[in-house]
Amino acid sequence: MARPYRLSLTSLALASAVLVTLALVLVFYVVPNDASQGFSQRIFYFHVSIAFTAYACFAGGAWKALRYLWKRDSRADLESYVAIHQGVIFGVLVLLTGSIWAKISWGHWWLWSEDELVLFLVLFLFYCAYFMLRFSVDPGPQRASFSAVYALFGVVLIPVSFLAIRIAKSFVHPQVFTLHGPNFGGWILVAYCVAQAALLLFALTLYRVELAGKRLDMRLRELRIA
């Protein structure tokens, strides 16, 4: 079943381990301290990269969902589910890192004025409902169709919610925080890019591991029935 041009899981895992280590070294030892926020600003490299990775997972899940509706391939259904599962895990990490950052910078664990945190809260609720939906339908084409359609709703909801949170700020919370200054270059950019690549690769590795596990599980169940 493995396609020839694909990297093996072991090499993928090794590559992501190397990149994650490199990102940690860059973030903690190479990048200079932020002028206004000091050491704590380094969480930015993880927070933002994790957020982007979560979006990538949700988008990947929706893409697989579209493929399922199009080709009716049950493998795409499983892939869509696993991608969204990874997305939710990374989404929870976004909420956690965002809360920590907000606590250190502004003294509150939760800020409604933080667009990205609020968006991830909405997405978290939405994708939790995705799991509720998926697990209250018996396995089969109906479950796959429901999950796929709901996953497509998710990618439409992301920009719509983002817009909604943006416009809600004008009456919920008028003041706007600016996260970092305009100096986004040099080592900061390098460290960010490496951290981003590391997390994307790490997410891909986790996705492949979970997918392999789920497939093995299904295969075992088939063999047991046979």
Place this chain on the structure above:
Amino acid sequence: MTYVADVRALARKDLLLELRARDTLPAMLLFVVATFVVFHFSLPAHSSQLAASGLLWVAIVFTALLGLGRAFVPEREQRTLDGLVLAPCDRSAIWLAKSIATLAFLVAAEAVALPVFALFFHGLRGATVAGVVLADLGICAVGTFLGAMAVATRARDLLLPLLFLPLAIPIVVGGVGAGVASAPGGYLGFLALYDLLFGLLCWATFEYVVTE
């Protein structure tokens, strides 16, 4: 225009059923008025008018949920949906007709609820009414779609609010914004955009919900 005729026939069926059985609309009316009374007592004496206009949206969303939860119950209990899917009509017509019927119930409930709200709390702005109308379209389009999914699951009534509320957050943002902002145009535009995007998405994907 067979599509229009199909939609009209299906919507007429739902409206006639409601007219004869009166299952949904009285419940929605009673619920929304009772909610307003609860809100009156949950708001402290000198709380701002803005708080009340925010609560209006809570009432609308939950009243709509009450109607949406009932939308596919007759189809499930009498197994009408199987017949509808077998009928030689476009599947999206089923969704569109059902949305129109639930929209009719919701608008009817609001035709009573909004004057009652104005009477109990304070007057209504024209922009709020416009926001309610635009929000109704989105609520019924998305809610009917999710209702069709929810009745086919084991959890049924439990699932619809969980599926619907995250998707209703942008509607509430747009609606509240239209009611309180000095320039409501942008919020109304946002609601229209929501209706358009999710309406198209529901229309295009409903077939996958009812066929296996």
